[in-house]
Amino acid sequence: MPSKLNQLIQNDTLPLLHRLRPAQGGTKNSPCLILLHGVGANEAGLMDIAARQDPDLTVILARGPLSFGPNQFGWFQVSFTANGPVINPAQAEQARRTLLDFIAALPAAHGIDPDRIWLAGFSQGGIMSASVGLTEPKAIRGFGLWSGRILPEIAALMADPDALKMQHAFVSHGVHDSKLPIALGRNSHSLLSAHKVQTVYREYPADHEFTPAMQADFTAWLAAQMKHADSDANA
Template sequence: MPTLSLVHITQPPRKALQTASPLLLLLHGVGSHEGDLVQLAPFLDGRFFVISARAPVTLAPGMYAWFEVQLDPVRPIINPQQAESSRIRLVGFIDEAIETYRLDPSRVYLMGFSQGAIMSLSVALTRPEKVAGIVAMSGRILPEIAPMIASPKALRGLPIFVAHGTEDQILPVHHGRAARDLLQRLPVALT
């Protein structure tokens, strides 16, 4: 496997295409690893070239994060420098993956869970030209990215699916509702 800036696992498309494959980049939550969400690959559209990336911050053996966080049900306390570094690193990793695996740059999708959803939203809202759509499960929008949110013109029509469990004890549902409320004020295609 080629060496890129993030450790990752790949699942090539199960269906042959006449053109470059779309990329589905899976981003795990805090304390997990790249082997977590890739288990979903067999159940996803077979046209995708699936990449499951490992977050760069090591918490413990086999446990990684996109940024360190002290969990608090009202407002988690994050390491904003790590969050920004991971956002920038993900943007670069997308470019590396497209070039290395010869993927379609116009069909890049992000799917994240918890902290991976946070990173998906951060990339999509600040660099919408890099993604064709995202799925954010049980995440939130970091207030730190507010000054970097792209223009309404750049965000117009960007497909974003947000889901959040009502019984989530780690990142309570009010964070998902706040993300929904912010996204409803933007010209994205929110589902």
């Protein structure tokens, strides 16, 4: 089945524009990885990462709902201040709900397996992945938080402890991150550990970026996730 990564898809049953790389055997009942871009970027910037994923995966690149300029999109407005990032919480919550609707509609729209969906993203995309994974852990199998943070605004919405113990997370952060300092990555790790989320946490000698080393570690984590999911399905 040919890749559709060069094609922007608009589907009336899905609330977000997106690109799709089908699994090698087609999308019917395939596992799925959804990738989310950072603020001021767009989904096309993740095409190379999508192309390198396991051929058994359907990979979907979702576009943020807010436009900040030509080919610049995001999930919520944010200002970087001396006291740290300040977000528009209403937009972040609307984006979280939109992503949940998007995920719920994917199996019918693209034929993927609803029990084998992972969500990951860079910076603001990673923030949204964590927001979904921690508030509605049954919606996805696990999430990747790349150079992002966990919003304190979701604290009251987080799932119960028993549900969170079943969730999986991969967290990567650059020690020299000049946009979202390493302290935010370490805070995320501490919060996930406190809630007993099954987490792989990695630090790298990097700035605010998703380096080849980070990509390799995430790919290995996801491969293990897929293997466990297949074992569960065959049990």
